[in-house]
Amino acid sequence: MDRCRAQSVRFGTQIFTETVSNVDFSASPFKVMSDERTVLADAVIIATGAVAKRLEFPGSGDGANGYWNRGISACAVCDGAAPIFRNKPLAVIGGxxxxxxxxxxxxxxxxxxxxxxxxxxxxxxxxxxxxxLSNPKIEVIWNSAVVEAYGEKSLGGLKVENVVTGEVSDLEVSGLFFAIGHEPATKFLDGQLQLDAERYVATVPGTTKTSVRGVFAAGDVQDKKYRQAITAAGSGCMAALDAEHYLQELGAQEGKSD
Structure with a gap:
């Protein structure tokens, strides 16, 4: 990331480490607003990503008292091959x-x-x-919810409650994966761009173009299927090319009007 940042700065990019609170895409130049400033732009690329939904219960969080990244994860594809999970019992939450x-x-x-x-x-x-269900290595624990995670240096087991009977039992696992969906970071885009039913930015198929001409979206904020770093990077390149082509067209149109 540091090398990417250095390359960007070398080409004259100004980087502001701030939180965007609001945008106005009603007219060009577009307005991108934080608490510190308002930036005007002829083209905007939205790349705010999506966050995996997590459940909260004792032992699920970060820090000394939690097992997040010490046996608890929200991405099997990213972390499943790690040594701490190999040949160990694992659990997935979701349906x-x-x-x-x-x-x-x-x-x-x-x-x-x-x-x-x-x-x-x-x-x-x-x-x-x-x-x-047909996989012999998979067992389903129905009508149940995890109420606690425990272990030593890494996850060692779960307290699982039957939501019908209230009975709590121990389940020995070395890994727990949340698979309950993702939440795209699009709240600040309400009323500005077309979002789909799950609040991902809607794009024209095969492109990064959004419902507003001159605004593009890349990465997990518009991708609810693949959600991998390499696919996000690829769509980022697509968005940069789409934005460049748009700015070239905009410049040509302005030249004609002059």
């Missing part, structure tokens, strides 16, 4: 397609994979559900 996909993926590395779901049926598609 949708992403949970089925992550659990199936983890069977490559874990000795056993538990899917913990607070209901008695999955909301996942039939094909994804059947793929998970």
């Amino acid at each position: 949708g397609d992403s949970a089925m996909e992550e659990a199936t993926f983890l069977t490559k590395y874990g000795s056993k994979v538990y899917i913990i779901h607070r209901r008695d049926e999955f909301r996942a598609s039939k094909i994804m559900r059947n793929r998970a």
